Amino acid sequence: MQRVSVVGNSGSGKTTIAAELARLIGAPHLELDALFHQPGWAPLPGPEFRARVTEFTAAPRWVVDGNYRAVRDLVWSRADSVVWLDLPRWQVMRQVAGRTARRAAHRAELWNGNVEPWSNLLHLDPERSIIAWAWTRHHVYRDRYLRAMVDPGHAHLRFIRLTKPGEVRAFLDAAGHSA
DSSP states (O other): OOEEEEESSTTTSHHHHHHHHHHHOOOOOEHHHHHHHHHHHHHOHHHHHHHHHHHHTTSSSSSEOOOHHHHHHHHHOOSEEEEEEEHHHHHHHHHHHHHHHHHHHHHHHSTOOOOOHHHHHHOTTTTTHHHHHHHHHHHHHHHHHHHHHHHHGTSSSSSEESSSSSHHHHOOOOHHOOO
């Protein structure tokens, strides 16, 4: 594994796992959320987003985490592996709700001066709440990545589907031993 895309539902642990994997294999890590969400939650314009991802993935080694369709073609065309965190919905919901509450309560900066809005705890609209987003997107990501695994256009990719916390830990342990 030299060039890895880490994908999965919001709250599945993508960034945590990607950062640890990057450390273990000695590769730089890019969190797509941190690049996309500019100050005031303004989105990075599409052409600039693609250009910066293109530049990052031109390197011989890297780990990128995120599910952005706008750049998936760039990332996956250069990746050798996709690590898919496909944890059970109850686990993802527990993780995303806890993380969201902690971040909102502590006013922790996420990216570029942005902090977790309280609306993430209060709204049922997936466009206004990461918790609602995770609930409604769970099956969408599962369907998307199940199809991607068998798509001949992705035959160059090694898909690693992790469905339990123990599998995640074993994967990271193995990555640390093979690095």
